Amino acid sequence: MKIKLVDFDIRGDARGSLIALEKEHNVPFDIKRVYYIFDTTDGVRRGFHAHKNLKQLAICVKGSCKFLLDDGTYKNIYNLNEPTKGLYIEGFIWREMFDFSPDCVLMVLADAYYDEADYIRDYKDFTAKVNKSKTKV
Numbered sequence: 396m397k398i399k400l401v402d403f404d405i406r407g408d409a410r411g412s413l414i415a416l417e418k419e420h421n422v423p424f425d426i427k428r429v430y431y432i433f434d435t436t437d438g439v440r441r442g443f444h445a446h447k448n449l450k451q452l453a454i455c456v457k458g459s460c461k462f463l464l465d466d467g468t469y470k471n472i473y474n475l476n477e478p479t480k481g482l483y484i485e486g487f488i489w490r491e492m493f494d495f496s497p498d499c500v501l502m503v504l505a506d507a508y509y510d511e512a513d514y515i516r517d518y519k520d521f522t523a524k525v526n527k528s529k530t531k532v
């Protein structure tokens with residue numbers, strides 16, 4: 396299980412800024428899928444799930460939003476408000492996204508194709524699985 400904030404180098408010049416995302420350089424997995432969330436309804440909260448097996452890198456390329464990440468023991472809130480930062484999420488972590496600014500474009504890179512079977516969408520199932528893995532030690 397891993398959560399990490401990643402800083403991207405800006406390849407900027409007098410014309411403006413550019414950030415390149417490359418597998419193994421600043422993206423620590425093989426990119427299979429990219430999706431982005433935008434035009435989010437005011438006050439909405441999304442996510443409410445964990446993944447059984449997925450690596451993701453979330454970047455707010457415009458505007459801002461917040462991520463609540465919960466490993467079943469600790470909860471942390473991450474504020475994504477610049478395109479130079481990515482939030483890397485790997486492993487069994489519950490996530491909720493909220494406080495989207497009206498202009499927010501949240502881009503997510505993932506190491507696997509979309510698969511509903513990889514989602515745990517019930518918080519009780521999530522905590523039960525976390526507790527089961529703790530007792531396995």
Ligand code: T46
Pocket residue numbers: 428430432441442443451453490492503508509
């Ligand atoms: C995650 C957070 C950060 C697809 O058809 N393909 C896709 O690749 C995705 C991501 C979604 N969908 C469909 C499934 C639903 O009918 O798009 C609809 C909205 O997806 P969902 O309700 O899962 O969206 P969020 O914002 O709750 O969660 C998404 C990702 O699903 C999830 O992996 O970690 O963003």
